[in-house]
Amino acid sequence: MRRKCLVVILALLSLTAALAVAQTKIVEGQLVTITVRLTDENGGPIAGVLVHFLDETDGVEIGTDTTDSNGYASVVWDTSSASAGTHSILIWTEEADYVESTQTRVSIEILTPAELRLSVTAPAAVRPGSSFVVRATVSNVGQAAAQEVVVSLDGQAKSIGDLEGGKNTSAEFTTASPDEPGDYSLTLQASGTEWGTGRLLSATARVYYRVKMEGIALKIRAPYSVREGETFSFSVDVSNVGESPVSVSIFIELRGAEPSEVLDSTYLEPGSNQALTYEAKAEGVEEIEIIAEARGGGLRATDRATIAVIPSSPPLTQQPNATSGIPPPTERPSDLISPQDATSQSALAQGYPEVQTPERQGYNQDRTISVNISVARGRAETSLSTAPVLAGGGSGGVVLLIAVLRGIWRVNQR
């Protein structure tokens, strides 16, 4: 039984030795133990023989040792000053005491230490409260492998496993921007351990981004009423309430007037607005409906207005027109809506709630709109106050408070 155990132990020792020899890659700076055994023709140990260890590649003698009673000799090689690359180690003995000289070689590859580099890409600007992707690229610029590499961002940790020398890999994180516009940064960290030494590796990278407000607003300005067959003017005010320039395409549909649709476009700097004026001819209908839509930069805004068409018979509430005897169409005040007010009809961002202009229910009504916007992650609240003006001399005020929750911005004016 004891003999069997001994055999097993010897076999395991042999296996260990074989595995150890197979490890010929060393990280620069490691202390390398090189052990040899000197045996005779019968496999018996030869003691008392001086063994030389020479780094042929750098031409440096590593050291010498005399074989012990079991035939072993070893040296410890400090690779701090060794050049990177494959080193040929010549191991040789001198001829002495009826033991001839012998030699062998072993190749040891000196690897430059593992070094993690982390680079991060993220959008230069994002919208408030939006999700965006941060892409981290981890590179190992050394030759030694980095093991169990983990990249983390704000508590999110992604394991990317082992990273061989000279290789890189990427990991993506999805994070959310703050609700408040401004300049922000994200700090990512990569960590791991160096193969062979277990040395801790780390790298940190910071990426800066800006949270920007984006939005366009749209407002139709049109008379309350026109005469049947009359050519009238109306305008569409388009505002860029965001922080980036935007090209806007405008589509206007007219129901009960000619032309039936208008296509236009414009370019708006941040904070600017533009009034686009068109003409149309009223048809013989009771009411003209104008539906305008603006699109640009992934944003969308709409507005809708109605115009009462006055038939040939005398008007009910207007004074007769001096030339036609028909009371003139009622004009809307031109300064009732400021560009900022139009924000209420803007869509702040792609994926954000679309802001629709309040739908008109009557044809002789107008309003003054002031809007304050505060944006929180995932929702936006808008308070809107209007001052309705009744057509035909009637006037009044209505204050509306509009709350827009989770993507539903809807202003109801009645």
Added chain:
Amino acid sequence: MKKRDLLALLFLTLAVAPALAQTKVYRGDTVTISGVVRDELGNPVAGATVQLLDGTTVLDSTTTTSDGSFTLSWTVPSDHPLGPKTLTVYVPEQPSLYVEASSTSVSIEVWALVVVSASGPQRIHRGDTVTITGSVQGMNSGTVEVQCNGNTIATGSVSGSQFSVSFTVPNDWQKGPITLTVTSPGGSYVDVQGTQVSTELWIRPTIEVTEVSGG
């Protein structure tokens, strides 16, 4: 060649002198027989003829000096048969001297001397096949042996007095000086003068890297 001296005392008054102890001679040796011829009164006889006979063959002949002494010699041929041999010292009848014939016998043994010379490598190793070559004087055929510490490790044949013997160095031989004795078994009436070949057993080591580990 060696010279073997024998002493024969002839007493003319005696028919045969006592036989001398058998003398060992090698082929090629020269046997020398010396003696004195005296009369019955013990007085030396000068001028007498003395012969050395192998049977009836006269091997040598001489005349006694004034004191009656004489010396005869004979070189043993190299192909002379081995073994015991009797030579006769004979004083023929000599009327002028009033000497009657007389003789005595001398017994010898003819031996062969085999001399071995050999050479081999100065350095040997375990497992090596080592060849010892040499020559044998005094023997044209037969066998030679290579011995180490009294043990025969190889044998070979002699051909034309030359030989070549090979053997494999055992794995249990220890490193250091080794003395090999090269000899021949010999035989009857054959003396062998062996030789020694000095060599050294060196270890051919194997060096093996058992571990390369970083720490």
